[in-house]
Amino acid sequence: MTDDGGTLDRSDGHALVYVEKLSKIYAIKRGLFGRPKLLHALHGVTFYVRRKETLGLVGESGSGKSTLGRCILRLTEPSVGRVVFDDKDVTALGASELRALRQRMQIVFQDPYGSLNPNMTVLQIVGEGIEIWKLVRHKSELADKVVRWLERVGLGAEALGRYPHELSGGERQRVAIARALALRPDFVVLDEPLSALDPSVQAQILNLLDDMQQHLGLTLLFISHDLRAVLHLSHRVGVLYQGRLCELGPSEAVAERRLHPYTRALFGAMPDADGRRRLQLVLEGEAPTVFESGAGCAFFARCPNAEAGRCDRHEPPLEELESGSHHRVACFHPHIEASPDSVVER
């Protein structure tokens, strides 16, 4: 890809997925005769995911993170913008071409109860895609293949004949992961894969995803509201607020510097692992539902650093603070001086 609209840099040469100025606009009907209002679920989102990289996306409910994952796979049609996967413009593909690409792009959902067919056994669930994509030569090899995938995700052959309701939440999520990985995809979207699970099971699944990413050379997009989990698993993270990327950079850099005031608010709401630090609630209330997209920064109304006359009139671009750092922030007044270590520890 060379035509990057001037918004992406040279390091994108190894990118597997480009998302370019992606927007999703919903028309919300108000009453029977009311003029529909436009809800901007995503607003000009641009980023890339490198090959064999895990990119994390974090944000509140309603920030557009799930919509973004679905738009990239075209499970939801984006309104504006492009998604390029391995040099193919996914947004321009016809139904049959898109179908051919599906094997290479998979998704794991939040709720393994809802995403696994209750009437199918584990063998059928994991085997279905393998058969459809003819990844075995004879049907006799199918069960062996499924068992190998079950073993890779930490389940045994005894799970083959079980139905989803006979499995625990963690086991179901392992089945969902095996189903996705059995197709040998290059790219997997993980949409809140941990939220329905207990902390000890979350840790198991995080380790599993980490192993799979490394051993299979997967490219992952990990979507979650759990900042800790996202930082743990991801090489880079993006912070979404009201359908816009407000910060994007290497996980360590984002965690240490927290340039955007909203990123800082998210960290403030994240409890300390051992209770040494009190929660710092800088944000009261909730993100307002933004309809007609205004001119200024989406975070203006809740921002402690907001500058009237500038932040409410101009939308800050997502730019590197220091060129070459790959750490971008969309803010006219990012936190630069104060290091997060100055946060009061009790």
Added chain:
Amino acid sequence: MSAEPLLSVRDLTVSFEGEDGRVVAVKGMSFDVPPQRAVAMVGESGSGKSVTAHALLGLLPSPPARIDGGEVRFGGVDLLKLPERKLRPYRGGKIGLVFQDPTAALNPVYSVGAQLSEAIRLHLPLGRRAVRERALGLLHRVGFPEPEARFGDYPHELSGGMCQRAMIAIALAADAELLVADEPTSALDMLAAAQIVALLADLRRERGLSLLFISHDLGLVAAVADDVVVVYAGEVVERGPARVLLEHAQHPYTRALLASVPPLRRERRRRNQPVRRLPVLAGAPPLLTRGDAGCRFAPRCREVVARCREAAPPLYPVGPLEVRCFLREQPRRAALPPEVAP
């Protein structure tokens, strides 16, 4: 600790009729909630923490549930002995309840204001106008900036966070002395969860409430609790003051739970924990069938010894903590730092 606890649970045992016989979900559970203190109950799904909360107020469907023994004393009265009619002033009155999923706990066909007013009328002898005033005041207090304007809103018109605030207002309808919050933040995202926890902490201070906060999130527990009770497979395995317990956990299960939270690089440095991989608590909690010998955590325990499979350990005192583990029978000197050691 103050002399007389507000809520005192002693030897509570609850079982359920299952397909393969009775399952003991809560076994000899004892803990106190002193006046104006916040006690957090922590454990995984199936540990019996929700069953305990429901059993306190006679909210378990029977059958299949059966309370096999124990006492639940609130202000000196054993709630388990009260008939349904006499339990009503406690349930939602002196004891307010907040549940995990507010969108399921609220009735979808009544407005938030109507449900709150109903709760007030049920417990307080107030006239129409006074009820409405009280309702508006409560909504304002829990974080509805314009209560008049939102009074007629239906649950589906509110976000999860706002629904949970409405639930808290309903729990406070009749000046509750104790608030039982059962996983009040698990259906919410991180910011909304932190806000709800902060609201509960504020309300507790300003109203002198006691709080029983049930959660699997140790981080949030740290933010809200004075005391922590860790439960595993229906039993208390460790309890004590929150600061000591979270920083110097003694039970292998508590330690495993704490270790399963992915640390930030800064936290790893502080703990001298260089490995990126999360230490994993393998396996699942046991099936709670009657008459298992030995420690219930033994099958998953990294420090298990032969004795753990033969006898069930009692709670041993370790400084200000109590720990259900044979390894803590004679607490090692190094286990707790000098300021908290016995």
